[in-house]
Amino acid sequence: MIDIQLLSTPLDVQxxxxxxxxxxxxxVNVFIGTVRNSTKGKRVxxxxxxxxxxxxxxxxxxxxxxxxxxxxxxxIAIHHRVGxxxxxxxxxxxxxxxxxxxxxxxxxxxxxxxxxxxxxxxxKEIFEDGEVWVAAHP
Amino acid sequence: MIDIQLLSTPLDVQxxxxxxxxxxxxxVNVFIGTVRNSTKGKRVxxxxxxxxxxxxxxxxxxxxxxxxxxxxxxxIAIHHRVGxxxxxxxxxxxxxxxxxxxxxxxxxxxxxxxxxxxxxxxxKEIFEDGEVWVAAHP
Amino acid sequence: MKLTLxxxxxxxxxxxxxxxxxxxxxxxxxxxxxxxxxxxxxxLNELSALRIAxxxxxxxxxxxxxxxxxxxxxxxxxxx
Amino acid sequence: MKLTLxxxxxxxxxxxxxxxxxxxxxxxxxxxxxxxxxxxxxxLNELSALRIAxxxxxxxxxxxxxxxxxxxxxxxxxxx
Numbered sequence: 001m002i003d004i005q006l007l008s009t010p011l012d013v014q015x016x017x018x019x020x021x022x023x024x025x026x027x028v029n030v031f032i033g034t035v036r037n038s039t040k041g042k043r044v045x046x047x048x049x050x051x052x053x054x055x056x057x058x059x060x061x062x063x064x065x066x067x068x069x070x071x072x073x074x075x076i077a078i079h080h081r082v083g084x085x086x087x088x089x090x091x092x093x094x095x096x097x098x099x100x101x102x103x104x105x106x107x108x109x110x111x112x113x114x115x116x117x118x119x120x121x122x123x124k125e126i127f128e129d130g131e132v133w134v135a136a137h138p
Numbered sequence: 139m140i141d142i143q144l145l146s147t148p149l150d151v152q153x154x155x156x157x158x159x160x161x162x163x164x165x166v167n168v169f170i171g172t173v174r175n176s177t178k179g180k181r182v183x184x185x186x187x188x189x190x191x192x193x194x195x196x197x198x199x200x201x202x203x204x205x206x207x208x209x210x211x212x213x214i215a216i217h218h219r220v221g222x223x224x225x226x227x228x229x230x231x232x233x234x235x236x237x238x239x240x241x242x243x244x245x246x247x248x249x250x251x252x253x254x255x256x257x258x259x260x261x262k263e264i265f266e267d268g269e270v271w272v273a274a275h276p
Numbered sequence: 277m278k279l280t281l282x283x284x285x286x287x288x289x290x291x292x293x294x295x296x297x298x299x300x301x302x303x304x305x306x307x308x309x310x311x312x313x314x315x316x317x318x319x320l321n322e323l324s325a326l327r328i329a330x331x332x333x334x335x336x337x338x339x340x341x342x343x344x345x346x347x348x349x350x351x352x353x354x355x356x
Numbered sequence: 357m358k359l360t361l362x363x364x365x366x367x368x369x370x371x372x373x374x375x376x377x378x379x380x381x382x383x384x385x386x387x388x389x390x391x392x393x394x395x396x397x398x399x400l401n402e403l404s405a406l407r408i409a410x411x412x413x414x415x416x417x418x419x420x421x422x423x424x425x426x427x428x429x430x431x432x433x434x435x436x
Contacts, residue, residue: 013151013152013155014151014152017151017170021172021226023174023175023225023226024174024175024176025172025174026171026172026173026174027169027170027171027172028168028169028170028172029167029168029169029170029246030166030167030168030169030170031165031166031167031168031239031242031243032155032165032166032167032168033164033165033239034159034163034164034165034166034235035164036161036162036163036164036237037161037162038162087161088159088161097172099174101169101171101247101250102247104169105169105243105246105247108167108243109239109240109243112239
């Protein structure tokens, strides 16, 4: 079972945990991305996330399905923000339940690593003196 | 900064996340142990956890300190239950914040793996027809 | 044939629009679209990478385009 | 000398008490305590492992015990 959402409101970690919790699970691993106050020594004021929404939802579903095939896991929730985030806000929450703990860690790390490579979502970092689309240029 | 607790009341995941959250963090990894409904095919009714409390607290502090030395992490919370847990209850919650995600995963996995080897806490599984101290016998 | 061209992130800043119509000769492939875009927006070549998706799936250079396809310019993603 | 002996988990079931006083000759080491326990509670030898902690730290077999030490029997742990 998977729960994939793109949201313009603050993410609810407990909602993701509740979704994956199961009597058959012995382990839940949760990854929360958070907005850091600096990148390469520059102070970040806020972030803006833009998504190709239809494709981002499809890609996140594909990643969750592949994680279910590759690892012994039970349920996966992936919630991602769009719009403006302040410092300390959470762009992404991933929760994975599994009978055993190692699978929960491996699957959760697989999901975030793959999400960062393939899901069409873009982050713009806003500094006091400018802004930049992350990773756009070499 | 570390927050180590042994508690006889339900663990509060959000409390652990709030403790480790920091403007300098880009990632939080959370591990939640949960009570499975079966072990080796036998239905589990409930669990009972007993601790050598003074030493368990010391060992958990040592593990958190070593994790801070080994990995680039910012804050660690480890909360562990004692007493009786029903199905779906959480014996342990570990939260780790880090500037980058891989360190948060590695440190969180190190903490739970080491905790299961060295922290003097014992789990008794109660079945419909008996009970057993986990791992006591070969 | 007429395509729908979507641009995101820095690609939207370069093409100036998130959503537009795009005209191509019948039988064109993804590689042909890429060449056409590079001529019209040479600055796209300065990106670390530019993937192209057709109807919400990443597409190879040899994929044939057809009337009504939704084609998206995907600069390096940075979600998470 | 008098020690305090703590037993946990299955070790408590075997010794019958979580907390008791334990008498040993002066100068005894952890190995000597272990031998004494094995004679008094032979069933302890059936455990997968039995570690001994002295004053809340795991202790090696050669560690000398002293009056008032808190010695704990640590059967295989199973927290988490």
